[in-house]
Amino acid sequence: MQPIVILNPQQQQHLLHAFETALAIGERSQFFLWTQGQLQALLPHRVLVCLQLGPNGAVLHSECFHSGVLDEGLRRSLCDPASGLAVRLQRRYREGAAVPLALCAAAPQGRQQGVPGNLPAELHALGLDNVLAHGSDSLPGGATFFCLFGVAPAPDARHAHCLRLLLPYLHMGLQSLGTPAEGAGTARISARQAQIMRWLREGKGNEEIGQLLGISGLTVKNHLQRLYRQLGVSNRAHAVARCASLRLPDAGPYTEARL
Incomplete structure (x- = not known):
């Protein structure tokens, strides 16, 4: 019982x-x-x-x-x-x-x-x-x-x-x-985007990520804007959620995942 x-x-x-x-x-x-x-x-x-x-x-x-x-x-x-x-x-x-x-x-x-x-x-x-x-x-x-x-x-x-x-x-x-395998498309994440997503998941801002990667905060923002379009999301939280649900890794030359 x-x-x-x-x-x-x-x-x-x-x-x-x-x-x-x-x-x-x-x-x-x-x-x-x-x-x-x-x-x-x-x-x-x-x-x-x-x-x-x-x-x-x-x-x-x-x-x-x-x-x-x-x-x-x-x-x-x-x-x-x-x-x-x-x-x-x-x-x-x-x-x-x-x-x-x-x-x-x-x-x-x-x-x-x-x-x-x-x-x-x-x-x-x-x-x-x-x-x-x-x-x-x-x-x-x-x-x-x-x-x-x-x-x-x-x-x-x-x-x-x-x-x-x-x-x-x-x-x-x-x-x-x-x-x-039943997804409708493929997202390709560059090595730089994967690095940025790694620090984004740690709660870092654009300027902090730029300092860690040796690039400007504006460059980080541009990478994120392109990533938003690729993933079909509109903000940082949704990008983190989308990458996690697609099991995209934090680094590598590139990765593919079904959308």
Whole structure:
């Protein structure tokens, strides 16, 4: 039997707002902003990994949403579609009772029923001690699975209840985006634009970025204006969200991502 959970008035407000705003999600940047706003208000976490699954349970696509710069090695450890932590948690979840799965690396092993003993140690080594995960049933359009890594504080019955209530909106939001292969176009980001975006995500202004890169603030502004047009956005916050949702890296000769 699931424990009875009573949300306080503020939590109820956050939940209602999350429901209402999720209905407007139609593109990746909107989904990203929703996960970093409404979802964070109810379930504070560091990294959200989303899996899209085919009718046979095979992983079609894995995607990572986060507000800061994420090390590429950590991303692979979490998101790799063959052996990442999210995929292994999904397999364990599927073998269990299909209820939200909570894992705390600092908790005694006996309190984590059905969780392989090496997973808590892996999480701790990655600096993501807590994870909360839940997924949809097998549906005609395929199933989804969501892992919230670095949940703070350690997930309890309230966290699990909120994730259970939010699951339909997470599922609909992610499925409405399709997969990157279904996108309509390609964005090409230059090495300079990638460098600028890296510092933009750190909250630096145009003049600060210019000093760091050895160029003028006006040149930074011109790069950003061109980037806005390429990404189809109108301001800095939307550019950061768009680049994050497209998983564009912070540096490199250039990168391509589906729009």
